[in-house]
Amino acid sequence: MxxxxxxxxxxxxxxxxxxxxxxxxxxxxxxxxxxxxxxxxxxxxxxxxxxxxxxxxxxxxxxxxxxxxxxxxxxxxxDTPNKKLEPSEISDRDREILNFVRSKGRVCAGDVQKHFKYRGRNAASARLNKLFRDNMLKKIYAGRNVYYTMKSSG
Structure with a gap:
């Protein structure tokens, strides 16, 4: 110092x-x-x-x-929960897609396109992605395909 x-x-x-x-x-x-x-x-x-x-x-x-x-x-x-993501507020079409996924086990955008008679895969893919973002479906990547399954409850 x-x-x-x-x-x-x-x-x-x-x-x-x-x-x-x-x-x-x-x-x-x-x-x-x-x-x-x-x-x-x-x-x-x-x-x-x-x-x-x-x-x-x-x-x-x-x-x-x-x-x-x-x-x-x-x-x-x-921190506050987003009310839009609640499962009770999904559209009828999304509910139908969830039932389709539940019955098939796993689906890809092509399956949803064929079953619901969409013109292109984009609409089917967008619906599946929305349900994934809303935490209702799980994504599984298999090569170039993306499959969706029901989210396990436990």
Whole structure:
């Protein structure tokens, strides 16, 4: 601790030594006034920089507080159950698809397409994916095919 203080004292003496000598050797009051004026201007400039940095820091702190509040809000919303995902609110077609999966054991989008006479596999795949996201079906990957089975109750 004492060593670092000594280092600061040495550094301060080195920085101010030239100025001190110039002031002692100078007897011209105009030169001294000019030096004092330049020091005052430098101090004013430094204060403006510090004020600008403080302003930016305050602005960043406000943004961080706003982000923290938004994250808290999102966290609270995620903790509350989503009513849309309740099984009692599924469409009749989704119920029919669930019954089809239950009777077949496992199905792919092509099976659902054929059974429900969809024109393309996209609609069947979208329905199966929705039921998977709603946690009613389980996905099984077999090569390029994706099969869906009923989610086990236990």
């Amino acid at each position: 004492k060593g670092s203080l000594t280092d600061y004292n040495k550094e301060f003496k080195e920085l101010t030594e030239d100025i001190s000598e110039a002031i002692y050797q100078m007897s011209d009051p105009v030169a001294i006034a000019t030096m004092l004026y330049s020091i005052a201007e430098e101090k004013k400039s430094s204060n403006l920089v510090v004020r600008d940095i403080n302003s930016k820091f305050d602005h960043m702190m406000k943004k961080l507080e706003r982000i923290a509040d938004l994250l808290e809000n999102i966290s609270q919303r995620m």
